[in-house]
Amino acid sequence: MPKTVNWQEQMQSVVGAKGFTSAADDMSPWLTDWRGRYTGAAAAMISPGSTQETAEILKIANENSVAIVPQGGNSGMVGGATPDDSGQSILLSLRRMNRIRAIESGDQLVLCEAGVILQNLHEALADEGQRFPLTLGGKGSATVGGLISTNAGGTQVLRHGTMRALVAGIEAVLPDGTILEGLAALKKDNRGYDLKQLLIGGEGTLGVVTAATLRTVPALIDRCVAWIAVDSTDAAYRLFQFLNRRTPQSLEGFEIIPETCLDSVLRHIPGTRPPLTGAHRWNILVELVRDQADAQDPRTVAEALLAEALELGLIEDATLAASEQQAEDFWKIRDSISEAERAGGPALQHDISVPVPKMARFINEASPVIEAKFPGTKVAAFGHMGDGNVHLHVKAPPGVQPLEWMRDYGNRITPLVHDLVIAAGGSISAEHGIGQNKRAELERLSSPGRLAMMRAIKTAIDPKNIMNPGKLVPLASGHSGS
Numbered sequence: 001m002p003k004t005v006n007w008q009e010q011m012q013s014v015v016g017a018k019g020f021t022s023a024a025d026d027m028s029p030w031l032t033d034w035r036g037r038y039t040g041a042a043a044a045m046i047s048p049g050s051t052q053e054t055a056e057i058l059k060i061a062n063e064n065s066v067a068i069v070p071q072g073g074n075s076g077m078v079g080g081a082t083p084d085d086s087g088q089s090i091l092l093s094l095r096r097m098n099r100i101r102a103i104e105s106g107d108q109l110v111l112c113e114a115g116v117i118l119q120n121l122h123e124a125l126a127d128e129g130q131r132f133p134l135t136l137g138g139k140g141s142a143t144v145g146g147l148i149s150t151n152a153g154g155t156q157v158l159r160h161g162t163m164r165a166l167v168a169g170i171e172a173v174l175p176d177g178t179i180l181e182g183l184a185a186l187k188k189d190n191r192g193y194d195l196k197q198l199l200i201g202g203e204g205t206l207g208v209v210t211a212a213t214l215r216t217v218p219a220l221i222d223r224c225v226a227w228i229a230v231d232s233t234d235a236a237y238r239l240f241q242f243l244n245r246r247t248p249q250s251l252e253g254f255e256i257i258p259e260t261c262l263d264s265v266l267r268h269i270p271g272t273r274p275p276l277t278g279a280h281r282w283n284i285l286v287e288l289v290r291d292q293a294d295a296q297d298p299r300t301v302a303e304a305l306l307a308e309a310l311e312l313g314l315i316e317d318a319t320l321a322a323s324e325q326q327a328e329d330f331w332k333i334r335d336s337i338s339e340a341e342r343a344g345g346p347a348l349q350h351d352i353s354v355p356v357p358k359m360a361r362f363i364n365e366a367s368p369v370i371e372a373k374f375p376g377t378k379v380a381a382f383g384h385m386g387d388g389n390v391h392l393h394v395k396a397p398p399g400v401q402p403l404e405w406m407r408d409y410g411n412r413i414t415p416l417v418h419d420l421v422i423a424a425g426g427s428i429s430a431e432h433g434i435g436q437n438k439r440a441e442l443e444r445l446s447s448p449g450r451l452a453m454m455r456a457i458k459t460a461i462d463p464k465n466i467m468n469p470g471k472l473v474p475l476a477s478g479h480s481g482s
Contacts, residue, residue: 007064011046011090014056019047019096030091033082034075034138038436040083042069045091051171051179051210054092058208058466059177061090067469068092068175070204072146073117075138077351078435080150080203080471089469094145097210103128108216109168109185114145114209130216131291133160133252137335145209151201153431155287155334158386159252160217162431163200169213170196174206175462185213198457203433204468206461218291223252224298225287225327226306229280229316233360236282239314240356240386243286246305250298253287254386261337261382268343269336273329276317284315284385285334287327337382338391346402347380347395348410350417354426356388363390366420370394374413389430392417418445434472443474 012020021027022044032039043066048054061068067089071081083089098115105128112121118139121132136142136154146152148170153162160166168185182196199209230236236256243251259281265272276283288298299320306318321327341347354362367379376397383390394413396405418428422445434442443451451474458465458473465475 007060007066008044010060011044011057014053014060015046015048019049019053021045027091030071030074030093031082033079035077035079038079038082039085040069040089041085041087042083042089042091043087045093047093047096049096051097051173054094054097054208054210055173055177055179057090057092058173058175061466062176062464065464065466066090067466068204068208069468070094070145070149070208072114072143072149073138073141075141076146076150076435077432078429078437080433080435080437080468081146082436084470092208094143094208094210097145098143100124101211103130103216105130105216107185108218109213110216111183111211111213112144113211114143114148116144118142118144118147125216126219129219131219132166132214133217134163134166137338144212144214148200148209148212149202149204150433151431153384153387153389155253155255155384157384157389157431158254159249164197166215167196167200167212168215170199170209171211172199172207172209175464175467180207183211183213185215198461201433203435203472205458205472206467208467221290221293221295222298223287223289223327224302225285225321225330226302226318227275227321227330228284228286228306228309228318229276229278230282230284230314231280231316233282233363235314236284236385237357237360239284239309242309242312242314243305244386247288247301250288250290250295250301251286251386252289253285255285255334255383256385256390257283257285257334257337257382258380259283260378261341261380262333264340264344264380265333265336268340269332272333272336275319275330275333278317280316285330334382341380341393341395345396345398346400346405347393348406348413348417350392350394350414350421350428351389351430351432352392352417352421352426352428353387353389353430354421354424356386358424358426359385359388359390362420362424362426366392366417366424369420370413370416373416374409377413384430388426415441415444436471439470439472439474442472446474 027045069083070092094114097113101111133156169183172180309315363381378395380393381390
């Protein structure tokens, strides 16, 4: 019997008929990434129902040198969960492993499996008076395992940090099938390397996260959402400093939105309305929250601080959401920017970060450089200014053919953007990861020391390179799968 049939039969015997398929129609929806940029092929899609089944699948794959591509909700932005086009790899879906094993409200912890959908986690915790303080546009499909593997961020990083700060413990399966038990939420643990941090942000290249202990916070008592107009990015940063100094325990969101992005949303997204009258070059979306009974009402805090900011000349105008629906309407504008930008024509999207104090200068200086180098383009920078991460879109000139423009200019514009980011001491990936989309750029722009350590870790843990080959780690020339 051919070897390939043998390992497929072995895997099917582990997960049963409901956890195994090689039918093209069943696999097709999961072989193209969310953005539609990458399409691959797979020999089969395996859906284990437990950590033990996952371990047995990886052991078989390792013994037969079969590549494994882990996948959660398939909502990633860099093609990190899409197999190559060889058709020889296994798509490992964690979606069946979707149990919330325990909610420990008193200790502010939740233990859940990798396939738990973020929105379901939010709802389960709300019933217990708790909150997982990370949200993003894809919360209805993004899974806990995917969020961990990409070190996801979102709009609440300013106060609570990325997934690296929110994961208290991990359970994972290593490439040879060994189970790494690390779910205990230890405050102190000095047993050498922090192994969970290798897996957080590892994009499935070192193993498969099967479960995690996550930190929670008390459910919100109330919040105040404000829409604020400023005349420059420098003013936006001064406002951030002002608010962050005065309300560090309640400032949960600080998003910068240029006038061009607001106009695009109003033009293309039904049901949206301008929060303020008149035109303003830059807009700031601020959220103040209260999750402790003895804390001050966030609306009272916001009213006082914005009145003071107006007197100090930090802002041009501001309005507070009068209801929860209006607060959601304000956030809808922010969350709809990417959709509106797509409707307005092709754009190259860059998820970058620089040190927070340098962000205003970076936007001011990088934008005209890019627009001058590529006449007709327009740069739109928006997003999480409070944590140094903006989404920098370079929009194509009007009237171009989208595919042709992306093909002809993508490999010229993106390196320029990344060069400017590195010159400012920043990162070419703030929250979306590297995947296959940015791997070449990571290799081009990383120091020899960084590349050497990444390659050494990958080779030591996954010597056969079966775990998500072709993603994240730029392997040395001649290595299998490089």
